[in-house]
Amino acid sequence: xxxxxxxxxxxxxxxxxxxxxxxxxxxxxxxxxxxxxxxxxxxxxxxxxxxxxxxxxxxxxxxxxxxxxxxxxxxxxxxxxxxxxxxxxxxxxxxxxxxxxxxxxxxxxxxxxxxxxxxxxxxxxxxxxxxxxxxxxxxxxxxxxxxxxxxxxxxxxxxxxxxxxxxxxxxxxxxxxxxxxxxxxxxxxxxxxxxxxxx
Numbered sequence: 001x002x003x004x005x006x007x008x009x010x011x012x013x014x015x016x017x018x019x020x021x022x023x024x025x026x027x028x029x030x031x032x033x034x035x036x037x038x039x040x041x042x043x044x045x046x047x048x049x050x051x052x053x054x055x056x057x058x059x060x061x062x063x064x065x066x067x068x069x070x071x072x073x074x075x076x077x078x079x080x081x082x083x084x085x086x087x088x089x090x091x092x093x094x095x096x097x098x099x100x101x102x103x104x105x106x107x108x109x110x111x112x113x114x115x116x117x118x119x120x121x122x123x124x125x126x127x128x129x130x131x132x133x134x135x136x137x138x139x140x141x142x143x144x145x146x147x148x149x150x151x152x153x154x155x156x157x158x159x160x161x162x163x164x165x166x167x168x169x170x171x172x173x174x175x176x177x178x179x180x181x182x183x184x185x186x187x188x189x190x191x192x193x194x195x196x197x198x199x
Contacts, residue, residue: 087195089175095119096117099154100193101175110165112143116177116194121147129180130156131188132172135197139172140188146177173198 084104091097098115114130129144143158177194
């Protein structure tokens with residue numbers, strides 16, 4: 001009798017063990033679906049990072065301000081929303097130079113900034129100078145000597161309190177960069193390197 005009881009107990013344990021190791025198909029299905037969901041999320045996140053990298057390809061720092069190049073269709077709308085205007089400067093000689101000019105009014109301060117790629121020069125004999133010109137009229141003024149930046153480009157920052165500025169300052173829409181000899185002549189040189197115009 002005792003031997004018979006032990007055999008039944010052994011058979012009962014064996015059947016429990018088999019059932020315990022058996023994994024239901026619905027659990028396997030949930031695990032597979034979870035892995036698929038994780039893969040989809042990872043691909044979506046990677047796509048967002050790629051889009052962000054594309055968006056930042058055309059961004060440059062101008063005196064600590066990020067500047068993004070955009071197409072001309074949305075340029076006016078963006079300028080109005082950000083409160084500044086930005087234009088491209090193009091070479092008017094064979095130097096292959098290029099640049100960006102910006103103007104903005106913030107808190108009663110008018111600021112004009114230029115960043116340009118220009119040929120190297122002998123600084124003891126020559127310098128680059130910026131000018132704002134009123135188109136159609138022989139009226140212009142100097143915005144100062146450009147300085148060599150650490151990144152190899154040339155920069156210019158001109159600021160004036162709007163209380164001390166000319167009333168028609170906004171009409172000086174043309175930007176000109178000239179190559180000037182270091183002499184006592186305050187008038188602009190005929191050697192224009194870059195030009196551009198605010199709208």
